[in-house]
Amino acid sequence: MxxxxxxxxxxxxxxxxxxxxxxxxxxxxxxxxxxxxxxxRQVTVHATVAAPVAAAPAPAPVAAAAAPAAVAAPAASGDDPRKHPGAVPSPMVGTAYRRASPDAKPFVEVGSAVKEGDRICLIEAMKTFNDIVAPRSGTVTRILFDDGRPVEYGEPLMIIE
Incomplete structure (x- = not known):
């Protein structure tokens, strides 16, 4: 032709x-x-996770001493981020990153407004970087992982309300 x-x-x-x-x-x-x-073709991973299988407690997020608002810990009332309706669970096991490169600005911060489909973080699995996108529009109220830290399947990455 x-x-x-x-x-x-x-x-x-x-x-x-x-x-x-x-x-x-x-x-x-x-x-x-x-x-x-x-x-x-570009593959976009959408986070959809079934109910957690084990009843093990979620790892406590570690807040940086200099910026306690950047990574918020669960409230003292014992609310579980895994049960929060705005939780964005990890769709895979890997290493989570808040930015595209060490010198780039983070995709989102606490207080950032996001639209459904916006890139909110990356997860590296098997030497492949996977875009994690916002499953809904809203405001990021909590970031529950540290940049460059391993995450598990189903582990809440952040809360979007």
């Missing part, structure tokens, strides 16, 4: 895209003579 000067085979690209969809791959690349084609 050539149109004008283009020698790109759009049917081949469509077939490669279908291979991505059929196999759950995120990227495929082929090289034929002088032609090199790479087809990739």
């Amino acid at each position: 050539n149109k004008g000067k283009s020698s790109i085979d759009t049917a081949m690209i469509r077939e490669l895209a279908q291979v991505l969809a059929d196999t759950d791959l995120t990227e495929i690349e082929i090289e034929l003579e002088a032609l090199k084609i790479r087809v990739a």
